[in-house]
Amino acid sequence: MILALMIHDRGVVEETAWQALTMARRLADDLGVPLHALWVGDGIDPSSVGAHGVDTVHVASGDGFDDYSPQAWARAVAGLLAAHEPAAVVAIGSDRGNEVMAHVGAITGLPMVANVREVEPGATWKLLRTRWGGSLLEETDLDAATKLLTVAEHAVAVELAAQASTPQVVPFEVDLDEGDLITKVIDRVVTSDGITLATAPVVVSGGRGVGSPEGFAPLEELAALLGGVVGCSRVVTNNGWRPHSDQVGQTGTVVAPDLYIACGISGAIQHWVGMMASKTIIAVNTDSEASMVTKADYAVLGDLSEIVPAIIDEVKRRRSA
Numbered sequence: 387m388i389l390a391l392m393i394h395d396r397g398v399v400e401e402t403a404w405q406a407l408t409m410a411r412r413l414a415d416d417l418g419v420p421l422h423a424l425w426v427g428d429g430i431d432p433s434s435v436g437a438h439g440v441d442t443v444h445v446a447s448g449d450g451f452d453d454y455s456p457q458a459w460a461r462a463v464a465g466l467l468a469a470h471e472p473a474a475v476v477a478i479g480s481d482r483g484n485e486v487m488a489h490v491g492a493i494t495g496l497p498m499v500a501n502v503r504e505v506e507p508g509a510t511w512k513l514l515r516t517r518w519g520g521s522l523l524e525e526t527d528l529d530a531a532t533k534l535l536t537v538a539e540h541a542v543a544v545e546l547a548a549q550a551s552t553p554q555v556v557p558f559e560v561d562l563d564e565g566d567l568i569t570k571v572i573d574r575v576v577t578s579d580g581i582t583l584a585t586a587p588v589v590v591s592g593g594r595g596v597g598s599p600e601g602f603a604p605l606e607e608l609a610a611l612l613g614g615v616v617g618c619s620r621v622v623t624n625n626g627w628r629p630h631s632d633q634v635g636q637t638g639t640v641v642a643p644d645l646y647i648a649c650g651i652s653g654a655i656q657h658w659v660g661m662m663a664s665k666t667i668i669a670v671n672t673d674s675e676a677s678m679v680t681k682a683d684y685a686v687l688g689d690l691s692e693i694v695p696a697i698i699d700e701v702k703r704r705r706s707a
């Protein structure tokens with residue numbers, strides 16, 4: 387069987403986790419084996435995975451599964467793996483997906499391949515995966531009793547199964563040690579009204595060119611007008627102008643909004659890989675040679691402290707017209 391680990395946050399499936407489930411189903415179809423899913427904790431809606439053709443959902447429960455805890459989740463995966471010996475365990479290559487699967491690799495001693503884009507099963511599996519924050523494609527051979535894979539976010543388009551299933555739900559208990567819960571969620575701070583950086587349809591992002599924490603006020607206003615959120619580059623978080631939760635890029639959040647407006651961001655590769663999947667990219671920059679400007683769909687050359695308020699005025703004018 388192929389086992390898909392569903393990454394969720396207290397019952398809300400990570401948007402990109404459906405991409406990993408799509409790849410898992412294709413693998414199961416290719417190999418002619420059943421597709422199982424693993425859900426850790428509460429909140430499973432079996433019909434949601436049934437739409438993807440999942441035959442069986444294993445639901446892990448036990449003290450410590452009330453919120454995210456990477457090693458505890460990995461114990462649940464390792465337990466199932468020992469009992470069922472799947473051909474592969476597939477999770478999304480999000481922060482949490484990669485973190486849990488790395489723990490699974492450490493617990494089981496099996497090799498784990500992160501950020502896979504394509505899989506060709508065979509005697510030895512041939513994988514294509516992204517490395518170095520997406521700037522390098524690597525062909526990898528993988529040979530292991532059970533393959534541990536994470537799927538690069540946005541590498542696979544979500545596709546429902548031709549035939550939906552009614553999955554069998556199989557609960558199982560996992561005994562955890564205190565040490566398994568050494569890393570766990572202990573607090574949550576809500577920063578925006580339900581829209582997160584990872585899922586917002588519009589991201590108005592600022593870099594060093596914004597100049598100060600106060601300089602983000604017009605970006606906040608534009609983001610609110612467009613139903614989006616503010617993002618930023620690492621220089622901004624390093625300077626303490628914005629929290630790390632706003633950072634886009636290799637060491638921040640990977641985003642793929644409909645519209646990404648990069649204000650005063652040069653477009654360094656570590657930033658680019660975090661937003662290159664955006665459908666439309668607009669650069670606002672004083673430098674016509676900046677990488678963000680040359681790669682964007684549209685560029686506005688000039689000082690962002692003049693251009694962003696001008697865009698705000700124009701949006702308001704058109705809305706009131």
Ligand SMILES: Cc1cc2nc3c(=O)[nH]c(=O)nc-3n(C[C@H](O)[C@H](O)[C@H](O)COP(=O)(O)OP(=O)(O)OC[C@H]3O[C@@H](n4cnc5c(N)ncnc54)[C@H](O)[C@@H]3O)c2cc1C
Nearest residue numbers: 593594595619620635636637650651652656657671672690
């Ligand atoms: C291992 C590693 C991981 C990293 N991870 C990340 C990451 O996740 N995310 C990330 O963003 N970076 C990351 N970086 C840092 C990255 O390499 C760059 O240093 C960073 O992205 C640059 O930020 P910036 O574009 O804001 O600043 P700069 O590169 O300094 O660019 C500022 C831009 O603003 C423009 N500008 C200046 N003033 C104005 C103005 N008034 N109006 C309009 N434009 C103006 C300039 O022309 C310039 O293009 C990482 C680096 C490393 C080594």
